[in-house]
Every structure is written in structure tokens, then in C-alpha cells.
Amino acid sequence: MFSRNDFSIWSILRKCIGMELSKITMPVVFNEPLSFLQRLTDYMEHTYLIHKASSLADPVEGMQCVAAFAVSAVASQWERTGKPFNPLLGETYELVRDDLGFRLISEQVSHHPPISAFHAEGLNNDFIFHGSIYPKLKFWGKSVEAEPKGTITLELLEHNEAYTWTNPTCCVHNIIVGKLWIEQYGNVEITNHKTGDKCVLNFKPCSLFGKELHKVEGYIQDKSKKKLRALYGKWTECLYSVDPATFDAYKKNDKKNTEEKKNSKQVSASEESDEMPMPDSESVFIIPRSVLLWRIAPRPPNSAQMYNFTSFAMVLNEVDKEMESVIPKTDCKLRPDIRAMENGEIDQASEEKKQLEEKQRAARKNRSKLEEDWKTRWFHQGPNPYSGAQDWLYSGSYWDRNYFNLPDIY
Template structure:
């Protein structure tokens, strides 16, 4: 198999016990799947203990992992289209933003949504299945007031486009995702690419941002763990407000592991509030003066502790050991709680560390199969086989589907035909002026007669 025929592999992650005296003005609740949906997978995950990916990755240090085939044992039973759908787990934050009259409050809710969108990656070290060209995924949650459609619109480079809308006309949420992956010897890094856009229609506001970097450590040796880092800028293109969030790298002693810290400024660049917390736990906002006073006192107490850590610290040459989790978020008096992560299922560790939301994404409810297009992820036989624990069948089906896709590409090349996307077309994001995939509509009319046969 030559390089052009290889297939893209996407990599796309503590409860509060330290409480200060504080004024907690809780704005948001948590959400959970409706009781009619499943709460567990049909079979526990397959053990990866007897497998090594060193033989595959050792020749790829410093290179982009855009054409590397990985053994199915390192997958999780979801397509990447389903994985990006997990942005919608905390849709109640979008609804909350739309209900608020003050633009600063709306930006806080949008910032909480942007952070919550990556929270499901905590401990999710399995890779999702690569979407086949033309693959789609639909999710409708009437009880949460939205519906979503996504499509794999490009294979080289791999691009996944999605569009979600409120059932009551309150918002649209859309974007196209094409992460760039690199292997660095001990870790795999995913550079975020693609603009994410949220439009609050009643306020005539549009917000845009990109995701932080994601790094999976110890892909060769040691316990896998995930780190998010980098700067995320959320811009309100209507008011000029901006939220700057710094997802902090863990550092040598792990003090900053999982931490997020930033601020919201208005169009005159005046800082209106500070945002802080952990993307694995919770997010708070507080007045900038209160934050600086707290930090000043904290720095005085940390000086001696830091010197002790520097003396005791030692770097492990064999593995990037995950630092011991430091104290949970210390809440500054006067803070407002913006978001708190939902608890995971009791047996999440045996289910690829899925959230309650992720567990439901491959479910085929009664009557659903007849209503879906033949390209929907739920109908992929390799994902379905893996979910039920049949790894041999899953591997065979994955190879069959990849071969079918290669043959279809060869036939198009022979006939000099270009692939035609079904639900999205390449265009320009009107808010940032960059290239984006725009939803063309019509999916929910349920006319799927011209959908390709990709399975």
C-alpha cells in the first residue's frame, strides 16, 4: 500500500474539595441524557496491554501523522464525526447565553461552553475511527432543543464539517475541523485547525474561536494521559468583546495541570472579569481586582514551596509521567460559578472513559435506521462490531471499508470525476473571512436517494 492509500488517524481528555468563604452566584445547571437512552455499552473495552505502536510510529518522529494506519485496538467505537458532536453535551450553556440581557454575561456563558466542549477528552486516550469520505452523522435532542448534522467533506486533507441549530430558532453552531497531528517520540500532538462559530440569533451576535492544542503523552511507554494547552480567543464580532483563555501546560512539577485562566475585555480593551478553573472540573469568573489581590497573596505563600519542589524534583527519562494532581480549584471569594463537569458513568473506565453523553451517540433507537441516510455513522459495521466486543470482525470490516474507499477513488480518477459533497459546500466564513465549509440545507427534508453507498 503506498502513502496515498494510507488513511488518516485522528487523535483528538476531581471534584471540588477546597472551599473558601465565598459568594457563589450559580448561573448554570448540568445536563444529562434523557432516561430513554442507554447508560452503558454492550461490551467492555478491549485491553491494549499486549499491543505496542512503537513499530508504527518510530519512523514518524517530527512528522505529520496524516497518512498512518493504526491497529484497531487503539480505537474507540465512535467515528470522529461523533466525537466532535460531543461539543453539544453542554448545550444548556448556549441556551443560557441566549437568555441573558448583558453582553458580558453572554460572553461568560459562551466561554464556559467553549471550555466544556473539550472536557470530554479527559482520559479519552482511544482514537475515534476515521470518517469515510461522505460519511455523515445526525443527532437530534428535542429535550435539549437542538439538532445537528455533520459530514466528512474531504479525505486529503481530512475535514469534518458540522452544523447544529436550535429547534426554536435561538442559535446556530457550526464549523469545520481538520487537526494536524505530529509524533514527538513520547507524545502525539494535535494542532487545532478550523474555525468554530456560534451565532445567538436573537441578539444578532456571532462568536468565533479555535480549540486548544491537545497532546497524548506516553504513546510508547507508561500510562497514557492527555494535556490541553494554548491560547483560545473568543471574539464577539457584534460588540467587540473578546475572551482570552490560556489553557496552561502542566509544567515540570504539574502545578498547572488542566488549569485554564484568562479574562474578558470590552471593545475598549478594558478587562471586565477574570475567568479561571480547570477544563476537567469547573470554570469560575471573578472581578479582576479580587483576582489580583488573591494571586498576590498566593505568590507569597508559594515561594518557599517552589524551592522545596525544585530540590526534590527529578525528571523521568523513560516516560512522561503524569504529574500528581494538585489541589483542586481554590475558589476566590466573590466568584461566580459558570460551569461544572458532569460525573461520568460508574463503569466509565471499562467503556473507553466515555461520558454519559458519549455512551448514547452510537445508539440506534427503534425506527431510526429507516429514517437515517445510508451514510450515517451508526450504520458503520466496523464501529458496530467493536462496540459489541467483536474485535476480529471490526478489524475485517475496517479493512473492507478502506479498500472500498480506495477503489471508489480510483474509479473517480479514471473517469476524471471530482467528489461532490452532499450537505456542505466550500465557502467563506463571513465573520472571519477565512475558508470554511457552509451547510447548504435540506438534510432534514429526509430525501436521501442520491446519497453514496460507502459501507
């Protein structure tokens, strides 16, 4: 691991307040040794929730599992403050996990704006999970905000059901000085396009005393907006389901206690800072008769020395001789700057990254001279079949293992 304290990030970012960061070149020391295409794959760590949703006949119970999956998809970001490498145009990534019952392909389909498309499918033909993400990054002086533009779609094939949603906004605090910490905030609305049911989850922004830190709560409601279930928990820990009336009574009581506490404590100006607030309690208060939907898997003991990776993230770069002979040459497991960084060779990683970026710029200039448009290989642009929003959809044939005319990007 390398210390960011040896570098002046302020000298790079001071001219960027309020701007998008996708065009700013950052020193490699601020990265983690994964491409953003691999970071997207973290969504799949808790694939068992999709398999479970697929096995349930009751659509409300299915929605609970889908909501838990949507929350679990951002859980891996907790304490992951390293920036993934920006994918090169045409870069790909594949992951096959027989033990978790899925395979996934992703491709960088656009450079400006940077758009990453992915398509995962259950090995038992029980689901398809796909999306295209355009992370809009903005720097606000003390923090970097990442707004994940793009639709995420989950199809449960046995039930002929499709769900769509967008991830919450992610914010990394204290990027200039102090301890880095991450929060997720905003509403996530999951729609079941077959039944009209919706699950609206609110990822709470952190309050002054840390009371709302990491909290997520919301309701599953039918198309007439009748509340069917209440969901609550922390995106870093767990998610529970309970009867809405029970939850509302608990919330009412909790609000009363909070107001009493607030009135008895005056807030001084010195307490208002960007330092990471401590939550009022580390664990979630479990309301009686609640059902546990999901709990985060513990991280391995050496996680802090390995970029705070989960066990799932630690194997995303693994490639053996047999795999190397079948994956396309555009797969980021073969990318030299990421490989160098994973081996702890920071100077070589920096040099390799610079060369790859120069090669990408030269290729773009050459296409411009020849008036050629970039052609994506595994995805095409089109409307999302359920939400109608602009999307990138899988074109098929990747797993035929017949790769030809691939771009020379490394």
C-alpha cells in the same frame, strides 16, 4: 475492553516522529467505537450554556456562558485516550436531542486533508453552532499532539450576535509505555463580532510539579482591552467568574507563594519525566465573591469499562428500527467496523475497517480515472461570514429527509 499492551505501537510509530499521522493506519484496538464525526458531537453535551447565553440581555454575562461552553466542549476528552475512527469521505452523522434542545448534522467533506464539518441548530431557533475541524496530528516520540485547525462559530439569533474561536491543542502522553494522560494547552480567543468584546483563555501547559495541570484562566475585555471579568478553573472540572482586580490580587499572592516553595525545593533530574504529574490539589481554590459558570457532570459508574465515555457519549451510537429507516445510508451509526467494535468483536472490526478503507481507495482511483471531482452533499466551501477564514458552511435541506444519489461507502 482490550489491552493496548498486547500490541507494539512503537513498531508502527517509530518512523513517524515529527510527521503528520493522518495517513498512518493504526490497529483498531487503539480506537474507541465512535467516528470522529461523533466525537465532535461531544461539544453539545452542555448545550444548556448556549440556551442560557441566549436568554441573557447583558453581552458580558452572555460571553461568560459562551466561554464556559467553549471550555466544557473539551471536558469530555479527559481520560478519553481511545482514538476515534477516521471518517470515510462522504460519511455523515446526525443527532437529535429534544431534551437538550438541538439537532446536528455533520459530514466528512475532505479525506486528505481530513476535514469534518458540522452544523447544529437550536430547536427553538435560538442559536446556530457550526464549524469545520481539520485535526493536525503529530507524533513526538512519547506523545501525540492534535492541533484542531478550523473555526468554530456560535450565532445567538435573538441578539444578532456571533462568536468565533478555535479549540486548544490536545496532547496525549505516554503512548508507548506508561499510563496515558491528556492535557490541553494554548490560548483560545473568543470574539463577539457585534460588540468587539473578547475573551482570551489560557489553557495552561502542565508544569513540573503538576501545579498548572488542567488549569484554564483568562479575561473578558472590551474592544479597548479593559478587563471586564476574570475567568478561572480547570477544563476537567469547572469554570468561575470574578472581578478582575480581585483575581489579579490573588494571582500576585499565589505567585509569591510559588516562588518561595520553588526556592525551598531542589528539582532532581530523576523527577523530570513524562509520567502524569499529580496536581497540587484536586479541586479549584474558589476566590471569594466568585460566580460558578459551569461544572462537569459526573461520569457514569461503568465509564472506565466503556472507554471512559460520558453519559452523553454512551448513546451516540444508538439506532432503533424507526431511525434506521429514515437516516441516510452514509450515517456512521450504520458503519460495520464501529458496530463490530461496540459489540466487542475486535477481529471482525479490524476486518471490516480494512475492507471499508480498500473500498474507499478503489472509489478514489475510479474517480481519478474518470477525472471526476468529489462533490460534498450537505456543506460547501466558503469564507466564514464573521472571521473571513476559509470554512465549510451548511448548504441546507438535510432535514427534508429526501436522500437520493448517496455514495455507497459502506
